[in-house]
Amino acid sequence: MSLTAAPVDIRSTDYLIEARDVVFDFGETPALRGANVSIREGEILAVMGPSGSGKSTLLHCLAGILAPKHGEIRFSGQRVDTLGDNERSALRRDSFGFVFQFGQLVPELTAEENVALPLLLGGLRRNDALGRAREWFERLGIDGLERRRSGELSGGQAQRVALARGLVANPKVLFADEPTGSLDSLTGELVMELLVTAARQAGTTVVLVTHEPRVAAYAGREVIVRDGLVSSLVPDTRAP
């Protein structure tokens, strides 16, 4: 992998997500200091960087979880950072999917109910939602676990359930924040294989935050966040 840094092209208008001069701080502590990044539809982008560099903050700004202090975030050409809390919630619910490091499943619900949650929130009837959720269990190799609670799943199984939940509503973008951070390398690779395959099949754009090069290697393009600024790595010959 080449690590040649190059400025990010933000002039093009056919990006699905764009961040321009994004500034964010936690009080006295700056997190992003004019970050720029653009992501094309269907692209799998890895955001890398050392701990505390601001990569998770960037993901949270892109996903509308945090509103930047300065700069702008666009999704499908529409400003995200100026939206109200409710609109941003709706955007996250309808257009985005999420996979976090751990603990994202609701412990009282069964695995299939956890997966069906975004569909139910979207107003789908219970049986239809559960039916669509079950399809993902087979695709991700966790069939048979539908009725289990999160406490009865292994880390890898729980992450695959979370992945199914992130993709079940056909989001345009899947935000994955250290999705393999709590898994052993073998299970981590399995989860990444499944994530990338499922996303490519569905044409879902993926923004993947990781500090592990092995995980980042699944992405079509990598950017590095360092001291609150984003720099891109020249992609190697891998297909996007």
Added chain:
Amino acid sequence: MTRFGLRLTLRGGRESLIRLVVMALAVGVGVAMLLVTMATINALGKQNARGAWLATSPPAANGNPQLGQQGTSEASSSTIDPLWWLVSTNQLGNQVIVRVDVASAAARSLVPPGIPRLPGPGQFYASPALAKLLRSTPASELGDRFGGTEIGTIGSSALPSPSDLVVIIGQSARTLAQVPGAGEITSFTTSSSSGGPDSLGTTGLQVVLSILALVLLFPVLVFIGTATRLSAARREQRFAAIRLVGATLRQVAVISAVEALVAAVAGVAIGFGAFFLVEPALVHVPFAGQPLSAGDLSIGLLDILIVAIGVPAAATVVARAALRRVRISPLGVARRVTPRPPRFYRVLPLLAGIADLAFFVAVGRPTSSNGQIQAYLLGFFLIMIGLVTAGPWLTMAASKIMAKRTSRVPVLLAGRRLSDNPRGAFRAISGLILAIFITSVAVGVISTLLIDHGSTSSNTAASKTVTDQFVFGPNNSMPSVPTAELTSLRSIDGVTGVTLVYVAPSDLRTDGPVPDINGLGGDIQFGLASCAELAITPALGHCHSGAALATLGDDIAFMPVTKSVTIAASTTWPTAHISQGLKGLPVQLIAVATDGSASAIARAETALDRAFPFVGSPTLFGEIGTQTTQLLTALKTASEVVILASLLIAGCSLAVSMAAGLSERKRPFSLLRLTGVPLGVLRRVVALETAAPLIVIALASAVIGLVASDLFLRSQLGLTLRLPGVTYFVIVIGGLVGALAVIGSTLPLLNRITRLEDARME
């Protein structure tokens, strides 16, 4: 380790301090409520003890030799001479006056409490409230009933409430010796539990009120237990970190106990402070329908010790028990020990209790009093046990159905949460269920009795007619009524007519059957009245046209319930025929029709009292049961107060347990919010899982309480449950709304703990 626990609790940083303050405040609120409840019980006990002397009855009263004198103070009986004694009641409007007639049997007779010496003939002592009333009311309406001179006031130490109307009238021993019901006593009753006859009727009331106040203890204790569990989840996470550096489970338990203890001790201090702050204002709350005397609402040393030691000790035990429910490993709070789901057998005691009561509806009540008490107590006891044991099963069953069928996310999440831990969900409201059940039974029975008694207000004629029933006269009658007295009665301003009801002679012939309006059957002593007089006292009914005499059935004078009065007014009595005239026949009742003004009624009552002393008690027709009605109304009010208080306390318990539950689920909730789940959905989840059990359990226990009271009324009294009035439903619904408002007030906490800025770091 104790020192370390103390340091961790007191100097554990801002979050630790806030947690401590919140817990202490919650425990403080609970302790204050507990102290108010205890003080109310004490106040009722003090009222009861002060009024006990009025329940004294002679061991061998004139014409009533079977009465026993139980539970009385025998002190000094050897040195004090007996006292002639008679207690009766008198009415002024809707106020009951307790009249005590006394006469010295010897030189050193017993002296009733509250007065320095016995009043002589023609003298009386009045309670301060009565003295005030005497000053503001013309003598012809009140004072003349007692005759003589007021020589002082009865001390507050002898009065249950400052508003009680009591008079102690001096008589000659010769006079009282002739009066039925009077007798000699050598001591006064000193406790309400003596079992002796209760002239005031308040003894039973106060016992029941004490029970109702005790009922309030359940939800209060549950609230305190819940408060000590506040922030448990956060605490447990910290304990995991301590475990990681090598602390044993035992050491963690000590730290946990210290933290709970510190919060509880602070809470107890806050609670005592709050109690003493509100105590002066609480004296004015008429819990039993009567204001309390200053100093009644107080707590004793034993109460203070029980609360001051009991609450911290209980908090420590609760903290220890709570720690057992989670496995705190060095790597964090391990998977929670999922409790076994409750089984169906938990519902069996409830069903058995209902079956017990239903059985006696089917086969009839037991004949003996003891049999009845055992039968009904068993039924009610089984239902109460059953409600507590069945609660978690019902919660689980209802929430499973809720979660299995819904397409709505809030319902699904709340349903799953409840079915996962039904015992936890039920715990916060377990105190409420008993309080609502017991008070609903009370309200159900009382409302039915009150409706059955009816009200004279619906019968205009009855509410204008004063009757004097000569129950203490020879053969329950007066041999004759002097014409001068009749003339005097008729001349009273506002009196429109006087009717005499005679005892029917043996040669009475009646055209047709006499209506049995009381429905009591049994020995019927017919009355006889002239149709000319009946025409001017329509409350007693009327004659067939052209008739001269009418036979009044069902011993009209003994109408125990006002319902009969309403019927009496519309009854046409059959024509009577007797061989001689009415003159010379004994009179069983005298009825005085008035223009309905309060002063005319009071004047008629006073005149009757003066004219026919000791043989009856002049009262508005049909309000013979007024005192009972007042007692029942007081009980109903107290029950409703308990319902309202229980609901609000349960709301506090639920709010606290909700706050604790939110802390436990901070991570999944926060992440759900990050993924776009609107705050409104999360709010509905929390509201549903908190409010649903409250509403369902409160309504279920109210319905079961009303069903149980219906079964009791059917088998024991032959009555069908009449739904309580609007007040009951307003109070239940208002209490629920209040409880929901308390819960709602904690909802902003959800917003706070799932704030996106904080949640992203979870």
